[in-house]
Amino acid sequence: MSVDTKVKDILLEILDIKEEDIVPTATFIDDLGATSIDLVEIFTAFENTFNVRIDSQAGGKVKTVQDAIDLVQAALTQKGAAS
């Protein structure tokens, strides 16, 4: 399963949204209605699903779905480089 698909599944699990709401440019707060609790839960789910460490500063810069996918990809790349 691709990173995109897993990220989408996580967002569907945590947020009160429909699949068609999840487009790359959708913003978490304004478009997807995410609260501050949702955001922490989402990043926690990223860490647990992909077994990576998400840097909290980098996480704070995430605004859109594409930003989140890019962040996870970067974390996976970093993990691969470290191992």
Add this chain to the structure above:
Amino acid sequence: MRRVVVTGMGIVSSIGNSQVEVLGALREGRSGLEFVPEMRELNFRCQVAGRVKGLEPKIAAVGKRTLQTMSDAARYAAAATLEAMEEAKLERQMLQSDKAGVVVGGSFGGINEVTKAEQLLRQHRSPSRLGITGTVKIMRSTAAGNLAAWLGVQGRAYAICSSSCSGTDNIGHAYELIARGVLDLCICGAAEESCWKQIGAFFDNWRGMPFSWNDRPAKACRPYDRDREGTVFSEGAGILILEEREHARRRGVVPYAEIVGYGVANDGWHMFEPSGEGLSECLRQALVQARAHGVERIDYVNSHGTGTKLHDALEARVIKEVFGPLAPFVSSTKGLTGHGMGAAGAQEAVFTLLMLRHDFIAPTTNLEHIASDCEGIAHVQQVMERPLASVASFNAGLGGTNACLVFRKL
């Protein structure tokens, strides 16, 4: 003291997740106990538990945003509350008042979230793997807090924790708050999620759980029976909507029962072994209060009856002593459902009220040979159809807790 009536109730249990399902199970003797393979894998002597099944559609109705902060215990309470509110024709805005309350407790809160949190922490050595919501999922008041936040309740909202009396005591406390005029309306009861992995382990060591019936799980919990070996862990929630009588009348809701007695007493003796004194006292208190409401006789008692050697015998002795010649019929529903732990008293209040409403008495399932130390009380061993006017439900818990509720039909 004002009069307090029951206008709605909801149930989540191993024998069903609605009044209709539970009524059928009680009448037909459909057990909620099952063999649990994971108990065998973890080398428990007892490999039987009662589990909630098929609740997903009802849980979904609560709403994803609300469910985010709920562990199973709070989810069970929420599902039961939905059923109770529907029966009581209670709309959300009626709860948004400081005269409405939530008194819903249990023994262990979101105990499985505790286990999960520590496992994740030790595995990954990083708190970031745990998220945020565990705090409110775990706390013992998780059900009360979540219900209050979800429904907008602005009166008292908290949890009473008194071991296996938690359900009874939460209902009893809500009754007292309404009778005294602190509240007009209260969602009350208790919820408990599966805790055999954590608490059941200690019971298994204490030899408080049956071990000879793993191949016949429906037979495992045998209150008052000669071959009883202990209690079976279960889970779920029981919720009552209690109202001041005139408050219900003004809303145009017809209540079907009234609480006429609530007795509570501790043994003041031992953390594990009951003395019988607290149970005797709490039954007497409840009966005195019931008499003051004009209830001279109790037709049926739903006992605590866990299926443990010591406790069952002690209960039978105390029931005999307290009721004497006015002996009511007695049964324990735990033979069918298992022991709902902190939720048991609230679930059993629902079962007892169903029997009151529908004029029948569910038997003590698996009571095939009455133990010699449990004789002398009017055990019900088959379903009994008979008119009921007043009923009682009592529980006793670790730490010497004892509590009894008396209801009369309206």
